[in-house]
Amino acid sequence: MxxxxxxxxxxxxxxxxxxxxxxxxxxxxxxxxxxxxxxxxxxxxxxxxxxxxxxxxxxxxxxxxxxxxxxxxxxxxxxxxxxxxxxxxxxxxxxxxxxxxxxxxxxxxxxxxxxxxxxxxxxxxxxxxxxxxxxxxxxxxxxxxRVKDDAEIKLIRHIADIAVHGYKKIAEVLRPGITERDIQIAYEAEIFRNGAHTTPYDSIVGSGPNAAILHFAPSQRVVGEQELVLVDAGADIYDYCVDITRTFISSGEMESRQKALYQLVKLVQDSCTKMTKPGVYWRDVHNKAAALFTEGLLHLGILKGNLSDLIAQEVVYMFFPHGLGHLVGLRVRDTGQEENLHPKTYFGARLRVDIQLEPGHLITMEPGMYFIKPLLEDEDNKKKFKECINWEELNHWMNIGGVRIEDNLLLTDSGNDNLTAAIPKISI
The missing domain is CATH 3.40.350.10 (Creatinase/prolidase N-terminal domain)
Structure with missing residues (x-):
């Protein structure tokens, strides 16, 4: 048992x-x-x-x-x-x-x-x-x-190993012509074969522009050539779980904008992972991600103006509209932070947890960059950020979709241990 x-x-x-x-x-x-x-x-x-x-x-x-x-x-x-x-x-x-x-x-x-x-x-x-x-x-x-004991950690590591099989299966079957639903079935069948009881949440599979929809339910859309495919899918045994996201390319190599977007998300994840250790407040890690994303968007020419002004105006919310992570382990949202009766927003996002990290906490690290048409085409947003966003340059990015990379970090006495590190990422 x-x-x-x-x-x-x-x-x-x-x-x-x-x-x-x-x-x-x-x-x-x-x-x-x-x-x-x-x-x-x-x-x-x-x-x-x-x-x-x-x-x-x-x-x-x-x-x-x-x-x-x-x-x-x-x-x-x-x-x-x-x-x-x-x-x-x-x-x-x-x-x-x-x-x-x-x-x-x-x-x-x-x-x-x-x-x-x-x-x-x-x-x-x-x-x-x-x-x-x-x-x-x-x-x-x-x-x-919230502080996971040895038995819980052992079980979650086992579940993460099961998820590895599922993500490797995605890499095997992914190709132009397959549907998003086919990808979901391939992943879920593989984790069930390897011992998962269920999935901790409805699997998310978005290809092409659908990758920009944060909780996209896989459809019968056929994956095209050289498209980004975002898969956010976990594995569950007796309510213990992992919550993972990887972004794939459907064929060939990423074109320049896809590659630049993926590299930016990966850079943010790597930087924020190094920052995640006991004693650090999670909001500070989230704010670091928002600042790095703002700098990256300015470098790519999607934003324009002075970096400090862009950070102060929180324009990054248009491309990174969610928190950097949440507690995970016993259920996909674990304990949340019910005691925080008046949660604050940081760069437009309300954090699910606004806590000081401790050894034994298990938290997701899931930076993402997206081109979400309902956000970017909203008239109020266009007016508000008229001088911050290079709208002409943005037109070249609108159909890319999005990139998210998500891992599960166990806080240790000296830093953190990535329990989902064995799930491959694209090497660029």
Missing amino acids: YFSKQDIDNRRARLAPKWNEVLTKGEAVLVYAGAPIQKPGGLDNTYTYLPHPSYYWLTGRRREEEVILYSVDTGWIEFQKVLGKETAFWEGEKQDVLVDTPGKSLVDLDAFLKQFTTVYKLGQTSDYKKEGKAFTLNTLLDQTR
């Missing part, structure tokens, strides 16, 4: 002292696993069940409707669901218990709670609010599980 009882005990031991500073005697915390969600009009048909990641992280169990309780008085107690005969008849014995630990029956929960004066509800529950002590407890839980 992927996790042991010792792994689970260690996680709880990391969290309990933090909660003990907040909780008083007579108070308890519940973390709910959640229940399946019915499909609209689906009668008894539900979406594939996913346990709340906080419950799963604390228990190693993926069984619906369960709860784990913690209090200063009792320590950790699991309230578990016993599978009935009907479930066994329809679905068989589920493979939803990765770590089998002793617990009480779920039917005993209500009676057990009567001894507590206050109960705080976390996990998948409608009672949770972003305020008060419950919010503080949830923040401490999120901050604790």
Whole structure:
């Protein structure tokens, strides 16, 4: 199995002292696993069940409707669901218990709670609010599980190795005449053959101008000669995952503008990867990327004017409209940063995380440059950046699409470890 009882005990031991500073005697915390969600009009048909990641992280169990309780008085107690005969008849014995630990029956929960004066509800529950002590407890839980333990890192490395097979398969099959959907099928079939359970998000495949659409769903568009093809696709085992992007050329070598765009994105990724280490604020890494992109666009003649003025005007948002990365690992967005109630924007982008990096954090590094027609052809944007963008030169770039390169960086004591480095990139 992927996790042991010792792994689970260690996680709880990391969290309990933090909660003990907040909780008083007579108070308890519940973390709910959640229940399946019915499909609209689906009668008894539900979406594939996913346990709340906080419950799963604390228990190693993926069984619906369960709860784990913690209090200063009792320590950790699991309230578990016993599978009935009907479930066994329809679905068989589920493979939803990765770590089998002793617990009480779920039917005993209500009676057990009567001894507590206050109960705080976390996990998948409608009672949770972003305020008060419950919010503080949830923040401490999120901050604790952001730091990946050895078992989690081992599993994520294994998943990254699976993704290598998928990206190598793309390189084998990619050619003019293939469709975006063909590329998706080739990738996903290969990672499934090599042990992935599913994909952590809908695979993105955009060719030619479609590569400029950030979350493009692969279509029946036929890939043309010498086109950029952007693939953003991951792999998943029991909700742990990697999130990777590579940009390919469909045939031959890149022409000069394609090559210049790819080199700029690669330069930004390399520079920002070197900067990514404990103690650094993620917003500073994002801002470094934005400044380098601004300088690169000015060098290419797409922007015009004074570099410092262009940086101050944040014109780079027109070509780099998203954050540089996000936490990843247990789900594709991992913990996010729920405690940041008033997120700021940097160069037009709202960062999913605005934190100081620590050893054990796992974050994506995904700079990208795109020529997004809805942004660039918007009349308000054209008026706002009339003097910043060389619109005549821009016309030569509009159909290139875009380039994104994405890796997953594990923060270490001395810097970072690229867990997805084995997935090839274009050598230019």
